[in-house]
Amino acid sequence: MRDILNDILSQAGVQASFVFGGEGRLMGFHGNSIYTEQLLSEVSVSLSSALDALGLIDEAWQSATVRFGDGFLILRQFGDNGGGEGGTPERHVLAVVADPSLNRSFVNVALRVAVQRLQKRLEATDPPQPIDTGSLPSFPTAASPAPAPPGTTSSAALPPAALAIESSRMMPAASTPPTLDPFAAKLTTDLVSPMHPAVAASSLTWSGSSSPTATPIAVASIAAQDFLADLTEDLARFVGPMAKVFVKECVRAHCMDRPFDIHDGSAVEEAVRQRIEAADDRAHFEEVRGKTSR
Amino acid sequence: MEILKVISELPGVESSVLGDADGGLIDALDEPDGEATAAVAGFTTHKLSEAGEILGLGALESVNVQSSRAGSAVIHTGRCLLTLRLASKSPAPGLEERVRGIIEGSSESTDA
Numbered sequence: 001m002r003d004i005l006n007d008i009l010s011q012a013g014v015q016a017s018f019v020f021g022g023e024g025r026l027m028g029f030h031g032n033s034i035y036t037e038q039l040l041s042e043v044s045v046s047l048s049s050a051l052d053a054l055g056l057i058d059e060a061w062q063s064a065t066v067r068f069g070d071g072f073l074i075l076r077q078f079g080d081n082g083g084g085e086g087g088t089p090e091r092h093v094l095a096v097v098a099d100p101s102l103n104r105s106f107v108n109v110a111l112r113v114a115v116q117r118l119q120k121r122l123e124a125t126d127p128p129q130p131i132d133t134g135s136l137p138s139f140p141t142a143a144s145p146a147p148a149p150p151g152t153t154s155s156a157a158l159p160p161a162a163l164a165i166e167s168s169r170m171m172p173a174a175s176t177p178p179t180l181d182p183f184a185a186k187l188t189t190d191l192v193s194p195m196h197p198a199v200a201a202s203s204l205t206w207s208g209s210s211s212p213t214a215t216p217i218a219v220a221s222i223a224a225q226d227f228l229a230d231l232t233e234d235l236a237r238f239v240g241p242m243a244k245v246f247v248k249e250c251v252r253a254h255c256m257d258r259p260f261d262i263h264d265g266s267a268v269e270e271a272v273r274q275r276i277e278a279a280d281d282r283a284h285f286e287e288v289r290g291k292t293s294r
Numbered sequence: 295m296e297i298l299k300v301i302s303e304l305p306g307v308e309s310s311v312l313g314d315a316d317g318g319l320i321d322a323l324d325e326p327d328g329e330a331t332a333a334v335a336g337f338t339t340h341k342l343s344e345a346g347e348i349l350g351l352g353a354l355e356s357v358n359v360q361s362s363r364a365g366s367a368v369i370h371t372g373r374c375l376l377t378l379r380l381a382s383k384s385p386a387p388g389l390e391e392r393v394r395g396i397i398e399g400s401s402e403s404t405d406a
Contacts, residue, residue: 043349056334066356067358073349
């Protein structure tokens, strides 16, 4: 499956692609390493609920394009092959996360091809079995990391720092050991947690988004607001739409319950820098920030 | 509501339902079950917004759905959701922009 998802990822603007089945069960994924198995599992559950509801008004739906302020989610349904519980048809969905630079015409063609290939593989499975990401050698998960290619060092044998540098932006997200990504484990719970009363009481906030569902963070001044906006913009060059999520996470970790102040800027910037996996991207980010702050 | 009449005259639009973000029906035109459509649009966009927020994609703006026979579109406008059933699989080029223009024009004239 990874080869199919990789073809989609080669399209301009595509950040991640993944497949989920009934009840939002993540079946496979490939993308920028910031899109972890846990994060995409959470997303799959939300998407599955949305699509179940969509079926109430249009049960024959085949594809959906969701446009957000900072990117797209494209969903294509396939695979009603009787592979569900008790032999009932099971819906599978191929999902693509993309930034605004996406060429929708090109990616639609790539998706049609990918769905055909996925459908064939699904039909070739006899009896129909759900695709287990943990059992596919080409689709490693955190529980079963990918075997290292011949001539390379196994990820498991490397210290965390070396592993972080070794991780390419396009490696399968789940092959990163869970110990390397504690933020991702905390991310989803933080996003749905109610705001702390001390934060909620502050009058100035920054959410990095116009979404009414975005959870804002408290800031002490307009200058602090501007700083976070600039930092997010610079970070987005390297991590895409996840930049605002990273910045919020770093601010929360550093400031705890108090509002973010401009004096917290350097510490937060350093924490944000550490979220960039590739060493050369981190260096480039430093360069960009150096120019910004001059 | 006058605004839905104007929108329903746009090319390819078969019916329209205006609801709030919580799924409540405000008005419907040529749609037999506007209440259910508004509720589904509210719930669906809420769940899609959740997914978009986790992925850092920002605010939800629109959803275009294609089926084997036809298509539909949900357009998020301020606090409202406009659901359109379409005659073809894809919305006519520029439909969303025209709809937004009509809604903004309507709210400006209301404000005045």
